[in-house]
Amino acid sequence: MSRRHMGRTVGQVILALAAFSAVFPVFWTTLNAFKNRVDIVTPTPLFFFTPTLDNFAYVLGRDSVFAGLVNSVLISGAAVLVGALLGLPAAYALARYPNRWTKDIQFFVLSLRFLPPVAVAIPLMVIWLNSGFYDTRLSMIVTYTLLTLATVIWLSVPAFARVPKEVEEAARVDGYGPFAVFFLIALPIASRSLIGAVAFAFVLVWNEFLIALMLTTSDAKTLPIVASELTQLGRDVPWGILNASVVLLSIPPLLFIGVLSGMLNSAFKRKSS
Amino acid sequence: MKNARSLLPTVFLTPAMAILAVLALVPTVYAVFISFQDRELSRPDGRFIGLENYIALFSDRRFLNAIKVSLTWEILTVALTLVIAVGLGILLFECASAKMRNFLSLLFLMPVILPRVSAAFVWKFAFHPLYGIITYPYKAITGQPLDLLSNPFTALGTVALVDVWQWGLFFAVIVLKLLETLPPQPFEAARLDHAKTWEIYAYVALPMLKAPLISLAFVKMIESLRAFDLIYVMTRGGPGISTETLDMYAFSQGFIESGRISYASSMAVLMMIATSVAFTFIWKRAKI
Structure with a gap:
Protein backbone atom coordinates (compact mmCIF):
# COMPACT_ATOMS: atom_id res chain seq x y z
CA MET A 1 0.00 0.00 0.00
CA SER A 2 2.72 2.45 0.93
CA ARG A 3 4.66 1.46 -2.18
CA ARG A 4 1.65 2.30 -4.25
CA HIS A 5 1.41 5.57 -2.37
CA MET A 6 5.03 6.37 -3.11
CA GLY A 7 4.54 5.51 -6.78
CA ARG A 8 1.69 7.97 -6.88
CA THR A 9 3.80 10.74 -5.39
CA VAL A 10 6.62 10.09 -7.87
CA GLY A 11 4.06 10.17 -10.68
CA GLN A 12 2.70 13.47 -9.47
CA VAL A 13 6.19 14.94 -9.29
CA ILE A 14 6.84 13.87 -12.90
CA LEU A 15 3.53 15.39 -13.99
CA ALA A 16 4.39 18.62 -12.20
CA LEU A 17 7.75 18.72 -13.98
CA ALA A 18 6.04 18.15 -17.34
CA ALA A 19 3.56 20.93 -16.63
CA PHE A 20 6.46 23.17 -15.63
CA SER A 21 8.24 22.39 -18.90
CA ALA A 22 5.08 23.26 -20.82
CA VAL A 23 4.62 26.62 -19.18
CA PHE A 24 8.02 27.87 -18.13
CA PRO A 25 9.53 28.56 -21.59
CA VAL A 26 6.51 30.68 -22.46
CA PHE A 27 6.60 32.43 -19.09
CA TRP A 28 10.32 33.13 -19.47
CA THR A 29 9.85 34.58 -22.95
CA THR A 30 7.09 36.82 -21.67
CA LEU A 31 9.30 37.95 -18.81
CA ASN A 32 12.13 38.75 -21.23
CA ALA A 33 9.75 40.77 -23.36
CA PHE A 34 9.47 43.22 -20.44
CA LYS A 35 13.20 43.48 -19.81
CA ASN A 36 15.71 46.05 -20.92
CA ARG A 37 18.53 44.61 -22.99
CA VAL A 38 20.99 44.87 -20.08
CA ASP A 39 18.71 42.68 -17.96
CA ILE A 40 18.59 39.96 -20.62
CA VAL A 41 22.26 39.91 -21.53
CA THR A 42 23.42 38.97 -18.05
CA PRO A 43 25.75 36.17 -17.05
CA THR A 44 23.11 34.90 -14.59
CA PRO A 45 19.41 34.74 -15.56
CA LEU A 46 17.46 37.50 -13.82
CA PHE A 47 14.04 36.93 -12.32
CA PHE A 48 13.69 40.35 -10.69
CA PHE A 49 14.14 43.51 -12.71
CA THR A 50 12.48 46.81 -13.50
CA PRO A 51 9.90 46.04 -16.19
CA THR A 52 9.71 48.16 -19.32
CA LEU A 53 7.17 48.51 -22.09
CA ASP A 54 9.77 49.80 -24.55
CA ASN A 55 9.99 46.49 -26.40
CA PHE A 56 6.29 46.33 -27.12
CA ALA A 57 6.17 50.00 -28.00
CA TYR A 58 9.04 49.48 -30.43
CA VAL A 59 7.53 46.34 -31.97
CA LEU A 60 4.08 47.84 -32.43
CA GLY A 61 5.54 51.08 -33.74
CA ARG A 62 7.66 49.33 -36.35
CA ASP A 63 6.12 49.44 -39.80
CA SER A 64 7.17 45.92 -40.76
CA VAL A 65 5.66 44.31 -37.66
CA PHE A 66 2.50 46.35 -37.90
CA ALA A 67 2.12 45.51 -41.60
CA GLY A 68 2.67 41.83 -40.78
CA LEU A 69 0.01 42.01 -38.12
CA VAL A 70 -2.49 43.60 -40.49
CA ASN A 71 -1.68 41.04 -43.20
CA SER A 72 -2.00 38.14 -40.78
CA VAL A 73 -5.35 39.34 -39.48
CA LEU A 74 -6.77 40.02 -42.96
CA ILE A 75 -5.42 36.88 -44.63
CA SER A 76 -6.25 34.46 -41.81
CA GLY A 77 -9.60 36.14 -41.22
CA ALA A 78 -10.70 36.05 -44.84
CA ALA A 79 -9.49 32.48 -45.38
CA VAL A 80 -11.29 31.29 -42.25
CA LEU A 81 -14.45 33.14 -43.26
CA VAL A 82 -14.52 31.58 -46.72
CA GLY A 83 -13.61 28.20 -45.23
CA ALA A 84 -16.50 28.40 -42.76
CA LEU A 85 -19.08 29.74 -45.23
CA LEU A 86 -18.41 26.96 -47.72
CA GLY A 87 -17.17 24.28 -45.36
CA LEU A 88 -19.98 24.16 -42.80
CA PRO A 89 -22.76 23.46 -45.36
CA ALA A 90 -20.54 20.90 -47.10
CA ALA A 91 -19.84 19.14 -43.81
CA TYR A 92 -23.56 19.07 -43.02
CA ALA A 93 -24.34 17.51 -46.39
CA LEU A 94 -21.65 14.89 -45.80
CA ALA A 95 -22.94 14.09 -42.32
CA ARG A 96 -26.66 13.99 -43.12
CA TYR A 97 -26.98 13.03 -46.77
CA PRO A 98 -24.51 10.18 -47.25
CA ASN A 99 -24.21 8.76 -50.74
CA ARG A 100 -21.77 6.42 -52.38
CA TRP A 101 -19.10 9.09 -52.74
CA THR A 102 -19.23 10.32 -49.16
CA LYS A 103 -16.37 8.13 -47.94
CA ASP A 104 -14.19 9.08 -50.91
CA ILE A 105 -14.90 12.78 -50.39
CA GLN A 106 -13.93 12.50 -46.73
CA PHE A 107 -10.76 10.66 -47.69
CA PHE A 108 -9.93 13.39 -50.19
CA VAL A 109 -10.61 16.20 -47.71
CA LEU A 110 -8.55 14.69 -44.93
CA SER A 111 -5.70 13.81 -47.28
CA LEU A 112 -5.36 17.53 -48.07
CA ARG A 113 -4.61 18.20 -44.43
CA PHE A 114 -1.60 15.92 -44.77
CA LEU A 115 -0.22 17.25 -48.05
CA PRO A 116 3.41 18.33 -47.55
CA PRO A 117 3.33 22.15 -47.59
CA VAL A 118 6.48 22.35 -49.69
CA ALA A 119 4.72 20.35 -52.42
CA VAL A 120 1.92 22.93 -52.51
CA ALA A 121 4.11 25.99 -52.13
CA ILE A 122 6.55 25.36 -55.00
CA PRO A 123 3.98 24.98 -57.81
CA LEU A 124 1.80 27.75 -56.37
CA MET A 125 4.78 30.08 -56.35
CA VAL A 126 5.20 29.52 -60.09
CA ILE A 127 1.47 29.85 -60.70
CA TRP A 128 1.17 33.12 -58.76
CA LEU A 129 4.34 34.50 -60.35
CA ASN A 130 3.08 33.74 -63.86
CA SER A 131 -0.33 35.23 -63.20
CA GLY A 132 1.03 38.36 -61.53
CA PHE A 133 -0.62 37.68 -58.17
CA TYR A 134 2.59 36.70 -56.37
CA ASP A 135 3.04 38.40 -52.98
CA THR A 136 -0.52 39.71 -52.78
CA ARG A 137 -3.02 39.22 -50.00
CA LEU A 138 -5.47 37.77 -52.51
CA SER A 139 -3.15 34.94 -53.52
CA MET A 140 -2.45 34.17 -49.85
CA ILE A 141 -6.16 34.12 -49.01
CA VAL A 142 -6.88 31.76 -51.89
CA THR A 143 -4.00 29.50 -50.91
CA TYR A 144 -4.98 29.42 -47.24
CA THR A 145 -8.58 28.69 -48.16
CA LEU A 146 -7.35 25.27 -49.20
CA LEU A 147 -6.22 24.69 -45.60
CA THR A 148 -9.17 26.26 -43.82
CA LEU A 149 -11.84 24.68 -46.03
CA ALA A 150 -10.41 21.18 -45.68
CA THR A 151 -9.96 21.60 -41.92
CA VAL A 152 -13.43 23.02 -41.30
CA ILE A 153 -15.10 20.22 -43.28
CA TRP A 154 -13.04 17.51 -41.63
CA LEU A 155 -13.80 18.70 -38.08
CA SER A 156 -17.43 19.67 -38.64
CA VAL A 157 -18.69 16.38 -40.07
CA PRO A 158 -18.56 14.64 -36.66
CA ALA A 159 -20.04 17.75 -35.00
CA PHE A 160 -23.09 17.63 -37.28
CA ALA A 161 -23.33 13.86 -36.94
CA ARG A 162 -23.66 14.32 -33.16
CA VAL A 163 -26.81 16.46 -33.52
CA PRO A 164 -29.67 14.11 -32.50
CA LYS A 165 -31.51 12.94 -35.62
CA GLU A 166 -34.85 13.03 -33.77
CA VAL A 167 -34.64 16.80 -33.32
CA GLU A 168 -34.19 17.28 -37.04
CA GLU A 169 -37.01 14.83 -37.77
CA ALA A 170 -39.33 16.68 -35.40
CA ALA A 171 -38.57 19.97 -37.15
CA ARG A 172 -39.28 18.36 -40.50
CA VAL A 173 -42.67 17.16 -39.20
CA ASP A 174 -43.34 20.75 -38.17
CA GLY A 175 -42.97 21.74 -41.78
CA TYR A 176 -39.36 22.92 -41.88
CA GLY A 177 -37.69 22.45 -45.25
CA PRO A 178 -34.23 20.88 -45.47
CA PHE A 179 -32.49 24.26 -45.68
CA ALA A 180 -34.43 25.59 -42.69
CA VAL A 181 -33.47 22.49 -40.72
CA PHE A 182 -29.81 23.25 -41.43
CA PHE A 183 -29.90 26.96 -40.61
CA LEU A 184 -32.39 26.96 -37.73
CA ILE A 185 -31.81 23.57 -36.08
CA ALA A 186 -28.51 21.86 -36.90
CA LEU A 187 -26.31 24.96 -37.00
CA PRO A 188 -27.35 26.33 -33.58
CA ILE A 189 -27.29 22.93 -31.85
CA ALA A 190 -23.82 22.05 -33.15
CA SER A 191 -22.54 25.60 -32.77
CA ARG A 192 -20.17 24.92 -29.85
CA SER A 193 -18.24 22.21 -31.67
CA LEU A 194 -18.38 24.20 -34.89
CA ILE A 195 -16.77 27.20 -33.22
CA GLY A 196 -14.00 24.85 -32.12
CA ALA A 197 -13.53 23.67 -35.70
CA VAL A 198 -13.36 27.22 -37.03
CA ALA A 199 -10.98 28.26 -34.23
CA PHE A 200 -8.72 25.34 -35.10
CA ALA A 201 -8.66 26.41 -38.74
CA PHE A 202 -7.74 29.93 -37.64
CA VAL A 203 -4.88 28.78 -35.43
CA LEU A 204 -3.61 26.60 -38.27
CA VAL A 205 -3.33 29.41 -40.80
CA TRP A 206 -2.26 32.02 -38.25
CA ASN A 207 0.70 29.77 -37.37
CA GLU A 208 1.45 28.71 -40.96
CA PHE A 209 5.00 29.43 -42.00
CA LEU A 210 6.47 27.58 -44.99
CA ILE A 211 3.82 28.53 -47.56
CA ALA A 212 3.84 32.16 -46.45
CA LEU A 213 7.62 32.21 -46.63
CA MET A 214 7.61 31.03 -50.24
CA LEU A 215 4.61 32.99 -51.46
CA THR A 216 5.42 36.42 -50.04
CA THR A 217 8.43 38.70 -50.22
CA SER A 218 7.29 42.10 -48.97
CA ASP A 219 3.70 43.29 -49.47
CA ALA A 220 1.80 40.29 -48.10
CA LYS A 221 4.26 39.05 -45.47
CA THR A 222 2.48 37.57 -42.48
CA LEU A 223 3.49 37.97 -38.84
CA PRO A 224 5.32 34.62 -38.48
CA ILE A 225 7.57 35.62 -41.40
CA VAL A 226 8.27 39.06 -39.93
CA ALA A 227 9.01 37.52 -36.52
CA SER A 228 11.34 34.93 -38.03
CA GLU A 229 13.22 37.68 -39.85
CA LEU A 230 13.77 39.45 -36.55
CA THR A 231 15.23 36.25 -35.12
CA GLN A 232 17.80 36.11 -37.91
CA LEU A 233 19.27 39.52 -37.14
CA GLY A 234 23.02 39.80 -36.90
CA ARG A 235 25.41 40.35 -34.00
CA ASP A 236 23.81 42.99 -31.85
CA VAL A 237 20.56 41.17 -31.38
CA PRO A 238 17.72 43.20 -29.82
CA TRP A 239 16.61 40.32 -27.61
CA GLY A 240 13.86 42.19 -25.80
CA ILE A 241 12.24 43.22 -29.05
CA LEU A 242 12.47 39.68 -30.35
CA ASN A 243 10.79 38.29 -27.27
CA ALA A 244 8.08 40.93 -27.50
CA SER A 245 7.32 40.06 -31.13
CA VAL A 246 7.16 36.36 -30.28
CA VAL A 247 4.70 37.11 -27.48
CA LEU A 248 2.60 39.21 -29.84
CA LEU A 249 2.57 36.40 -32.41
CA SER A 250 1.55 33.79 -29.82
CA ILE A 251 -1.32 35.62 -28.14
CA PRO A 252 -4.08 34.97 -30.71
CA PRO A 253 -3.67 31.16 -30.84
CA LEU A 254 -3.41 30.94 -27.06
CA LEU A 255 -6.68 32.83 -26.70
CA PHE A 256 -8.38 29.81 -28.29
CA ILE A 257 -6.88 27.21 -25.97
CA GLY A 258 -10.10 26.82 -23.98
CA VAL A 259 -12.25 26.38 -27.09
CA LEU A 260 -9.85 23.85 -28.57
CA SER A 261 -9.56 21.79 -25.43
CA GLY A 262 -13.36 21.77 -25.16
CA MET A 263 -13.53 20.43 -28.72
CA LEU A 264 -11.04 17.68 -27.85
CA ASN A 265 -13.16 16.70 -24.84
CA SER A 266 -16.42 16.46 -26.74
CA ALA A 267 -14.77 14.50 -29.56
CA PHE A 268 -13.73 11.77 -27.15
CA LYS A 269 -16.75 11.84 -24.88
CA ARG A 270 -19.00 10.62 -27.65
CA LYS A 271 -16.78 7.76 -28.66
CA SER A 272 -17.08 6.22 -25.22
CA SER A 273 -20.84 6.37 -24.88
CA MET B 1 -40.35 19.08 -50.69
CA LYS B 2 -38.86 15.93 -52.16
CA ASN B 3 -37.15 18.09 -54.72
CA ALA B 4 -35.63 20.36 -52.10
CA ARG B 5 -34.29 17.37 -50.18
CA SER B 6 -32.37 16.11 -53.14
CA LEU B 7 -31.23 19.64 -53.88
CA LEU B 8 -29.49 20.33 -50.57
CA PRO B 9 -26.46 18.03 -50.94
CA THR B 10 -25.78 19.40 -54.42
CA VAL B 11 -26.09 23.03 -53.36
CA PHE B 12 -24.03 22.54 -50.20
CA LEU B 13 -21.31 20.27 -51.53
CA THR B 14 -20.61 21.48 -55.05
CA PRO B 15 -18.99 24.87 -54.33
CA ALA B 16 -16.77 23.54 -51.54
CA MET B 17 -15.71 20.47 -53.49
CA ALA B 18 -15.11 22.42 -56.69
CA ILE B 19 -12.88 24.90 -54.87
CA LEU B 20 -10.99 22.19 -53.01
CA ALA B 21 -10.50 20.18 -56.17
CA VAL B 22 -9.12 23.18 -58.06
CA LEU B 23 -6.96 24.41 -55.16
CA ALA B 24 -5.54 20.96 -54.46
CA LEU B 25 -5.31 19.34 -57.86
CA VAL B 26 -3.91 22.27 -59.81
CA PRO B 27 -0.79 22.66 -57.61
CA THR B 28 -0.17 18.93 -57.25
CA VAL B 29 -0.53 18.21 -60.96
CA TYR B 30 1.54 21.30 -61.72
CA ALA B 31 4.22 20.13 -59.27
CA VAL B 32 4.55 16.87 -61.19
CA PHE B 33 4.51 18.79 -64.47
CA ILE B 34 7.37 21.15 -63.57
CA SER B 35 9.35 18.32 -62.03
CA PHE B 36 9.78 16.94 -65.58
CA GLN B 37 11.23 20.25 -66.78
CA ASP B 38 14.45 22.16 -66.17
CA ARG B 39 12.77 25.36 -65.08
CA GLU B 40 14.58 27.92 -62.92
CA LEU B 41 13.29 31.01 -61.18
CA SER B 42 15.38 33.30 -63.38
CA ARG B 43 14.07 31.77 -66.62
CA PRO B 44 10.29 31.50 -66.76
CA ASP B 45 10.06 28.73 -69.34
CA GLY B 46 11.82 25.41 -69.32
CA ARG B 47 12.03 22.43 -71.61
CA PHE B 48 11.02 18.88 -70.84
CA ILE B 49 13.81 16.68 -69.67
CA GLY B 50 11.77 13.68 -68.59
CA LEU B 51 13.00 11.93 -65.49
CA GLU B 52 16.39 13.63 -65.41
CA ASN B 53 15.67 15.53 -62.19
CA TYR B 54 14.70 12.35 -60.42
CA ILE B 55 17.76 10.52 -61.70
CA ALA B 56 20.00 13.41 -60.69
CA LEU B 57 18.52 13.36 -57.18
CA PHE B 58 19.90 9.94 -56.46
CA SER B 59 23.46 10.94 -57.13
CA ASP B 60 23.06 14.23 -55.23
CA ARG B 61 25.05 13.91 -52.02
CA ARG B 62 23.02 16.62 -50.31
CA PHE B 63 19.75 14.93 -51.23
CA LEU B 64 20.97 11.61 -49.85
CA ASN B 65 22.10 13.44 -46.74
CA ALA B 66 18.66 15.08 -46.48
CA ILE B 67 17.01 11.66 -46.64
CA LYS B 68 19.29 10.47 -43.88
CA VAL B 69 18.56 13.55 -41.75
CA SER B 70 14.83 13.26 -42.39
CA LEU B 71 14.82 9.58 -41.47
CA THR B 72 16.76 10.26 -38.26
CA TRP B 73 14.37 13.10 -37.51
CA GLU B 74 11.35 10.86 -38.13
CA ILE B 75 12.62 8.08 -35.90
CA LEU B 76 13.71 10.45 -33.14
CA THR B 77 10.56 12.55 -33.01
CA VAL B 78 7.99 9.78 -33.55
CA ALA B 79 9.56 7.42 -31.01
CA LEU B 80 10.16 10.07 -28.34
CA THR B 81 6.73 11.63 -28.84
CA LEU B 82 4.99 8.29 -28.37
CA VAL B 83 7.08 7.25 -25.37
CA ILE B 84 6.42 10.57 -23.65
CA ALA B 85 2.76 10.60 -24.63
CA VAL B 86 2.09 7.09 -23.34
CA GLY B 87 4.14 7.66 -20.18
CA LEU B 88 2.56 10.96 -19.25
CA GLY B 89 -0.88 9.83 -20.41
CA ILE B 90 -0.77 6.87 -18.02
CA LEU B 91 0.52 9.07 -15.19
CA LEU B 92 -2.32 11.53 -15.79
CA PHE B 93 -4.82 8.67 -15.70
CA GLU B 94 -3.25 7.01 -12.67
CA CYS B 95 -2.04 9.82 -10.39
CA ALA B 96 -4.18 12.88 -11.04
CA SER B 97 -7.64 13.72 -9.75
CA ALA B 98 -10.33 14.66 -12.28
CA LYS B 99 -9.86 18.38 -11.62
CA MET B 100 -6.10 18.07 -11.88
CA ARG B 101 -6.44 16.14 -15.15
CA ASN B 102 -8.42 18.92 -16.77
CA PHE B 103 -6.03 21.58 -15.55
CA LEU B 104 -2.93 19.69 -16.67
CA SER B 105 -4.53 18.86 -20.02
CA LEU B 106 -5.00 22.55 -20.63
CA LEU B 107 -1.35 23.26 -19.81
CA PHE B 108 -0.14 20.34 -21.94
CA LEU B 109 -2.01 21.76 -24.94
CA MET B 110 -0.18 25.05 -24.75
CA PRO B 111 3.05 24.10 -26.56
CA VAL B 112 1.30 22.63 -29.61
CA ILE B 113 -0.96 25.65 -30.03
CA LEU B 114 2.01 28.02 -30.07
CA PRO B 115 3.10 29.03 -33.56
CA ARG B 116 6.05 26.86 -34.55
CA VAL B 117 8.05 30.01 -35.15
CA SER B 118 7.43 31.10 -31.56
CA ALA B 119 8.27 27.69 -30.15
CA ALA B 120 11.44 27.60 -32.21
CA PHE B 121 12.52 31.03 -31.00
CA VAL B 122 11.63 30.39 -27.37
CA TRP B 123 13.87 27.34 -27.33
CA LYS B 124 16.56 28.81 -29.52
CA PHE B 125 16.94 31.54 -26.94
CA ALA B 126 16.78 29.05 -24.07
CA PHE B 127 19.67 27.16 -25.69
CA HIS B 128 21.68 30.33 -26.35
CA PRO B 129 25.26 29.56 -25.26
CA LEU B 130 25.69 32.83 -23.34
CA TYR B 131 22.25 33.99 -22.20
CA GLY B 132 20.19 30.80 -22.41
CA ILE B 133 18.45 29.60 -19.29
CA ILE B 134 18.94 25.91 -20.12
CA LEU B 156 19.34 17.77 -34.73
CA GLY B 157 18.59 16.23 -31.34
CA THR B 158 18.16 19.66 -29.80
CA VAL B 159 15.67 20.74 -32.44
CA ALA B 160 13.89 17.39 -32.10
CA LEU B 161 13.47 18.14 -28.42
CA VAL B 162 11.31 21.14 -29.29
CA ASP B 163 9.16 19.05 -31.62
CA VAL B 164 8.71 16.41 -28.93
CA TRP B 165 7.92 19.15 -26.40
CA GLN B 166 5.06 20.30 -28.64
CA TRP B 167 3.68 16.93 -29.72
CA GLY B 168 4.53 14.64 -26.82
CA LEU B 169 2.57 16.74 -24.33
CA PHE B 170 -0.35 17.10 -26.75
CA PHE B 171 -0.50 13.36 -27.46
CA ALA B 172 -0.31 12.68 -23.70
CA VAL B 173 -3.68 14.42 -23.41
CA ILE B 174 -5.03 12.24 -26.23
CA VAL B 175 -3.70 9.07 -24.58
CA LEU B 176 -5.44 10.16 -21.37
CA LYS B 177 -8.73 10.63 -23.25
CA LEU B 178 -8.29 7.21 -24.87
CA LEU B 179 -7.69 5.57 -21.49
CA GLU B 180 -10.81 7.28 -20.16
CA THR B 181 -12.87 5.65 -22.92
CA LEU B 182 -11.84 2.14 -21.85
CA PRO B 183 -14.34 0.10 -19.83
CA PRO B 184 -13.28 -0.32 -16.16
CA GLN B 185 -13.97 -4.07 -15.90
CA PRO B 186 -10.69 -5.41 -17.36
CA PHE B 187 -8.77 -3.11 -14.99
CA GLU B 188 -10.69 -4.42 -11.98
CA ALA B 189 -10.29 -8.03 -13.08
CA ALA B 190 -6.55 -7.58 -13.46
CA ARG B 191 -6.33 -5.90 -10.07
CA LEU B 192 -8.21 -8.81 -8.46
CA ASP B 193 -5.58 -11.09 -9.97
CA HIS B 194 -2.98 -8.99 -8.08
CA ALA B 195 -1.48 -7.59 -11.26
CA LYS B 196 1.00 -4.79 -10.65
CA THR B 197 0.10 -1.40 -12.02
CA TRP B 198 2.65 -1.53 -14.83
CA GLU B 199 1.43 -5.01 -15.76
CA ILE B 200 -2.13 -3.76 -16.08
CA TYR B 201 -1.00 -1.16 -18.60
CA ALA B 202 1.51 -3.33 -20.45
CA TYR B 203 -0.75 -6.36 -20.82
CA VAL B 204 -4.30 -5.00 -20.60
CA ALA B 205 -4.76 -1.28 -21.31
CA LEU B 206 -2.20 -0.61 -24.02
CA PRO B 207 -3.05 -3.72 -26.08
CA MET B 208 -6.68 -2.55 -26.00
CA LEU B 209 -5.55 0.79 -27.43
CA LYS B 210 -3.27 -0.70 -30.08
CA ALA B 211 -5.27 0.56 -33.06
CA PRO B 212 -5.60 4.22 -32.00
CA LEU B 213 -1.97 4.30 -30.83
CA ILE B 214 -0.80 3.07 -34.24
CA SER B 215 -2.92 5.77 -35.87
CA LEU B 216 -1.31 8.35 -33.62
CA ALA B 217 2.11 7.11 -34.70
CA PHE B 218 1.18 7.53 -38.35
CA VAL B 219 -0.26 10.99 -37.79
CA LYS B 220 2.98 11.96 -36.09
CA MET B 221 5.02 10.46 -38.94
CA ILE B 222 3.24 12.65 -41.47
CA GLU B 223 3.38 15.66 -39.16
CA SER B 224 7.12 15.13 -38.60
CA LEU B 225 7.70 15.43 -42.34
CA ARG B 226 7.05 19.14 -41.88
CA ALA B 227 9.99 19.90 -39.67
CA PHE B 228 10.68 22.99 -41.71
CA ASP B 229 9.57 25.84 -39.41
CA LEU B 230 11.56 24.65 -36.42
CA ILE B 231 14.69 23.90 -38.40
CA TYR B 232 14.49 27.10 -40.42
CA VAL B 233 14.39 29.30 -37.32
CA MET B 234 16.73 27.31 -35.10
CA THR B 235 19.53 26.15 -37.40
CA ARG B 236 18.68 26.87 -41.05
CA GLY B 237 19.86 23.36 -41.84
CA GLY B 238 23.24 23.96 -40.24
CA PRO B 239 25.84 23.60 -38.96
CA GLY B 240 26.87 22.60 -42.49
CA ILE B 241 24.11 20.33 -43.71
CA SER B 242 23.74 18.37 -40.49
CA THR B 243 20.11 19.37 -39.91
CA GLU B 244 19.05 19.78 -43.54
CA THR B 245 15.83 17.80 -43.90
CA LEU B 246 14.05 17.11 -47.19
CA ASP B 247 11.76 20.12 -47.04
CA MET B 248 14.61 22.37 -45.93
CA TYR B 249 16.76 21.17 -48.87
CA ALA B 250 13.88 21.50 -51.33
CA PHE B 251 13.32 25.03 -50.08
CA SER B 252 16.95 26.06 -50.39
CA GLN B 253 17.28 24.52 -53.86
CA GLY B 254 14.11 26.12 -55.12
CA PHE B 255 14.33 29.42 -53.36
CA ILE B 256 17.51 30.62 -51.71
CA GLU B 257 20.53 29.22 -53.46
CA SER B 258 19.91 28.47 -57.06
CA GLY B 259 16.21 28.88 -57.75
CA ARG B 260 16.12 25.43 -59.34
CA ILE B 261 12.39 25.22 -59.07
CA SER B 262 12.02 22.03 -61.15
CA TYR B 263 14.65 20.19 -59.19
CA ALA B 264 13.03 21.24 -55.91
CA SER B 265 9.67 20.19 -57.28
CA SER B 266 10.88 16.66 -57.98
CA MET B 267 11.82 16.37 -54.30
CA ALA B 268 8.42 17.70 -53.29
CA VAL B 269 6.75 15.11 -55.53
CA LEU B 270 8.70 12.30 -53.85
CA MET B 271 7.63 13.60 -50.43
CA MET B 272 4.05 13.78 -51.64
CA ILE B 273 4.18 10.14 -52.73
CA ALA B 274 5.63 9.05 -49.38
CA THR B 275 2.94 10.99 -47.51
CA SER B 276 0.13 9.62 -49.66
CA VAL B 277 1.27 6.03 -49.10
CA ALA B 278 1.44 6.55 -45.33
CA PHE B 279 -1.89 8.37 -45.28
CA THR B 280 -3.74 5.75 -47.34
CA PHE B 281 -2.37 3.18 -44.94
CA ILE B 282 -3.82 5.00 -41.90
CA TRP B 283 -7.15 5.48 -43.61
CA LYS B 284 -7.40 1.77 -44.43
CA ARG B 285 -6.37 0.70 -40.94
CA ALA B 286 -8.38 2.97 -38.72
CA LYS B 287 -11.27 5.10 -39.82
CA ILE B 288 -10.29 8.40 -38.22
Missing part, protein backbone atom coordinates in the same frame (compact mmCIF):
# COMPACT_ATOMS: atom_id res chain seq x y z
CA THR B 135 22.62 26.19 -20.87
CA TYR B 136 23.15 28.38 -17.79
CA PRO B 137 23.74 25.59 -15.26
CA TYR B 138 26.38 24.03 -17.53
CA LYS B 139 28.07 27.37 -17.99
CA ALA B 140 27.92 28.10 -14.23
CA ILE B 141 29.48 24.77 -13.31
CA THR B 142 32.12 24.34 -16.00
CA GLY B 143 32.75 27.95 -16.92
CA GLN B 144 32.44 26.96 -20.60
CA PRO B 145 29.56 28.02 -22.83
CA LEU B 146 27.48 25.11 -24.15
CA ASP B 147 26.48 25.55 -27.78
CA LEU B 148 24.25 22.62 -28.65
CA LEU B 149 22.80 24.11 -31.83
CA SER B 150 26.21 24.74 -33.42
CA ASN B 151 27.45 21.25 -32.84
CA PRO B 152 26.68 18.91 -35.77
CA PHE B 153 26.28 15.98 -33.37
CA THR B 154 23.74 17.62 -31.06
CA ALA B 155 21.94 20.14 -33.28
